[in-house]
Amino acid sequence: MVVLRIRNVHKRKYAFICVCIAVFVVYRYLSVPGPRGRRMSRKLGLSSNTSQFTLAGEPFRILGGSIHYFRVPRAYWRDRLMKMKACGINTLTTYVPWNLHQPERGVFNFHTQLDLEAYINLAADLGLWVILRPGPYISSELDLGGLPSWLLRDGSMRLRTTHPGFAEAVNTFFDKLIPKVVPLQFKKGGPIIAVQVENEYGSFAKDQGYMVFIKEALQSRGISELLLTADNLNTLKSGGVTGAIRSVKLQKLNQRGIQDLHAIQPNSPAIVMDYWTGGYDVWGDLHHLLPPEDMVSTVREILRRGMSVNLYMFHGGSSFGFMSGALADPSYRALVPSYDYDAPLSEAGEYTPKYHLLRDLFSRYSTGESVPDMPALHYREAYEPAIMYQHLSLWDALSFTEGPFKSAKPINMENLPVNNKNGQSYGYILYETTITSGGLLKSCDNVRDRALVFVDRSYIGLFKRRSLELAVPDGKGRRTLSLLVENCGRVHQGRDLDKQHKGLVGDILLNNIPLRDFTIYSLDMKPSFIDSLYQAPWKTLTETPSFPGFYMGRLFAYGYPSDTFVKLPGWEKGAVFINGLNLGRYWSIGPQQTLYLPGPFLNSGINQVIVFEEQEGDYKVYFEDTPDLGMAVDIQ
Template structure:
């Protein structure tokens, strides 16, 4: 928390120096594009937990969070000479709206801690009627203009400004889908019309970003898909900080609208196409287990959040391996208790993967391991018992600890899942680059111990953004955890590859 607050304060200080205004959105729910909406996974250790509600356990966590964060934000309010001109109460609660008292509690919690700037809420069209709270300006999010949304806000807030808190410049991408783009002509037309009507707007996103590590969330529109590592979002500034045609046209529009000449654009940093890295060092998952947390033994399967690791806070991210002994083959059923993609092994041999479908096992008297369990798994209608559970959180400490392991040179076809290791040499000052893993299957990439993110051959994303500041001049350690198939080579390119596109 202390590191995050220091970083946040530095961001606010920089905004002030650049004469930028800030709308502070402290949550506690940030958005579905982040894992669990940005809420900490240890909340789920309480079996009665009701997120985003006045449930006492949730409010206790919210109060602790606000007690740490809000006092650090107070000096940056506009009335005290800072850049914060407004504070948003929660985020898009109208589409959730499970507790009629919750929004008022969050609003009062902010005010009681010294927030004095304008308060606002933000919702989509279907959440406007249930997401507001007395004393806060209702605003809305959109991508294409719907006249009834504007009319509704003008009707219920006749003396208030109309603000589009999120004008979506694109959309997040889900694994197994396509890369979404919002045509630049359509975006400019929407912005021009909103400005003509006298509305205020914020672009979401103005600058693309990256879901480093395991921070990516999910979208359920139109169907459930977990989000890819890139959060480029087809924004005016790309994930790598490059100008796009959308940026140039939007800049021209604002220049003409305000009848002023804008300052020159800052020069861009060059991206680098580094030499390919060959990953000849290999460490099987099974050989990496001694470097995990102490294994936990339980009669019943235990979900990752309730594992006795991380000082009693459970496991928040990564993988979990469950191991037990069976005495017969047969039909393995998840009964809806696998809430993630599960890999099944018998005697360390891959049998299959599943969400809710069955997997036939035909090898008796061996061991089975599987991933992502929140309840009983049935073998021939009998629940499996007596588990040894390994927490594979893929933390920096765990990845660093693997350097002490007995890595082997890859011989013929390596076993999977496995870790692979190689070195990238950077000559001179490091530059941004994009990592491509053709003929790899699914896994996670670490560079100098930092989790760069997930990759998956199901697409659409084909290259991972690697910022220059992660790299060192000279030798850089590259580690890949791969679930099923490896080409042993990583390519580096000077441009992104977000996959096949579809217009929104």
């Protein structure tokens, strides 16, 4: 009898434990902590069925900010998101750059710096909701608006349409991307409360069926949260799609535009999906600033009207390497690598006057939740200059490129047979041919975007968008004519995305006769190429080194490396590589005068510094503790 009674007790305990586990599982996956720590139902996501958003059935206002994981060193993700949280923001928004995640057909990268899932999970851990903006086109001032350049290998390609070649490529990318984010949706226990359908399609609008195609591509793969579109006020009507609420992008409140938004969707909540906190810069112009008072007064008015808002950018970061895009209207202008954007959090993660004003404003809308303390800032250091002690001419580096390739006519960058026949995306390309006379060289506007011209490796002049002719000196016998062409960045917006081929896009004429029989070298300057140069025949730097060329020096960082800023007085134009990583372009015309070098990019001890300089170099590279983005002007 005693034994039976003990067994019954164990059975009752076991049954009780099983019930508890079951209740916990249901509770865990159907409800999670809300903004103030209490639990909320996961059955109802973000809803726009009334004039105010609701989340889990309760009133909710989006206080959002944009930070792009691909523009911030992964080691600093947590720091930047904690600073966002401490500003009173409740929602993180981020674009997803197709060109970085799929650099070649069939090749996908969602690791390390591009680990989108880790980024979204980190946001959740810190108590931030997420609005995902997966494109496929994102603009974001990226080369080709974030579309991969290998799409342009198709001569009939029509980007951002239902053209079969583009639709097939989008479907292939979404087959990889969307399953990664589906489990991270709100109703499945994750932080994603909304997903944007494409971006600014109202300003493009070449295909009436395109937005329906993108919406269905998202939903058919499991996206079930609220959908939205985002357009400028003047293109709102042509950018939407049934089943997605419309949002606006602006920097100044326009009463008529807001009225138009309410007229289009009278019973939906209004959201400024991109309130531009500043702006981007182009080479040869000034550094653009938006006064803090102007910014906060507009945000205050948006909130006073009961609208939701997302700050673009809250923290801009950097377009490292050759990521930056370009403008086409009214003329071609390439963007600088800094994406500081005059945002509330600076390029290096520093607090600005805008940050403090916003923190004070948002704290009034925190619905009872206290705003966290502001995280401490990272130390910045002015390291000793790196003395350039070795030199490698461009011509001596050619044997380390992929190729060379022979072609009767010029081949543009995208159609080169490199990178597993995906073409070349970024960097430089060298075309060489033989000439037997001097005369007048004409580019016929076929140089994209800038070409240094050499005869027998001696510099004779420059082709730019507006300089279309060049005199070639007379000489005896057969000589080598070389054109080093730089892709300065593909246009990131506008209706001519299909026409963004780079390199030589047509014939170059000498005395009105097309040049023929080219030898072509691909100089994409990827990390693998820079690393291979360590085996090249470097020479001790002389007082008269040749250009273009590579220069090598060392930066010593003892202890835990700190953030710093690279400055190159006396250098003309090129790119800087630290331990093989491309920080970005520099150019003496400004406005940007320093390149941000995050501490996590450095090793404790010796760091290799390589500078590729096109025309005029110095012997030193300086490292300062403050940025210099150039002479500033207020945004009008």
